[in-house]
Amino acid sequence: MTDYLPHPPVEYIALPAVLTALGDETRLAIIAILARNGERAMTCGQFLQFGSKTAISYHVAKLREAGIIHVRPEGTKRLLTLRRSDLESRFPGFLDTVIASTAATLPYNSPDMPEAAQFAGE
Amino acid sequence: MTDYLPHPPVEYIALPAVLTALGDETRLAIIAILARNGERAMTCGQFLQFGSKTAISYHVAKLREAGIIHVRPEGTKRLLTLRRSDLESRFPGFLDTVIASTAATLPYNSPDMPEAAQFAGE
DNA sequence: CTTAATGTTCAATGATCCTTGAACTAATGA
DNA sequence: TCATTAGTTCAAGGATCATTGAACATTAAG
Helix, strand or coil: CCCCCCCCCHHHCCHHHHHHHHCCHHHHHHHHHHHHCCCCCECHHHHHHHCCHHHHHHHHHHHHHHCCEEEEEECCEEEEEECHHHHHHHCCCHHHHHHHHHHHHCCCCCCCCCCCCCCCCC | CCCCCCCCCHHHCCHHHHHHHHCCHHHHHHHHHHHHCCCCCECHHHHHHHCCHHHHHHHHHHHHHHCCEEEEEECCEEEEEECHHHHHHHCCCHHHHHHHHHHHHCCCCCCCCCCCCCCCCC
16 A cells, blocks of 8 residues: 655645754754755665664654655655755745754764755755 | 843854744744844733743743843843844854744734834844 | 832643654565 | 565653743832
8 A cells, every 4th residue: 555654735834843843953963964965865764873763763753744854655665855845935045044054053963974965055 | 139141152052942942833923023023122021912921931031041032131021132143143044034934824923913124124 | 118010930730752662564585 | 485674653751841820029119
């Protein structure tokens, strides 16, 4: 059964929920890395440095329910992508400023992080 | 005793703490109104529409501890101001995009709110 | 001095959060 | 078929959150 996960439609994405979802270091680290990874999807397994399988599953669900990421099952994996354009249309500029801010302040922002396209730079 | 309240210095303002503090409808409403009020300080009493005295005191403390607002005692009142320039220097563009986003989505954004200078417009 | 105005502090309460480990499901591969 | 990979679900736990009412502190005003 092609079991699609529930995602809020763009017009239902709420600012307090988004802020709450991002107000956690683990989830902030996840979206920062997703952003730095450009359009390429990532899997839950790529975030195990930040917690147990259970913890990552929990945080990914929070991000999905808030409307920040999209999760698509593929085989036994889940492909995670930022809902960049949805967030941009709903809260213009918001995500980019958050991503840019994480660069300066995140403890998880270690040198061994995957460096990819610069954020905010399309 | 000129009892000053503790405020984090600008370099200690942390993104997760700021996001968490803003991830609450009452606090979001408070900062949205403060922003629309320009440079003018406001008092706790002006936010009693959003909760009891105790509740407002609690939320104001959260905003202060996160580094989002500055609180200065004056007489029996507290004068609240947004730490606009501190936030701008630490997380460029962030506060403005949040304020702008509240305009579209806040339930507290009722027609009987004090309309003042546009936000983001200095 | 007395009263009113403006907030703070405290203890209690119920709700929500984040983590953990064990058990589980679903898809892949030998 | 059997084992592996990838992730979910569940119940339990401790922590933090947001609200309330009562009591309190401080300043201002009469």
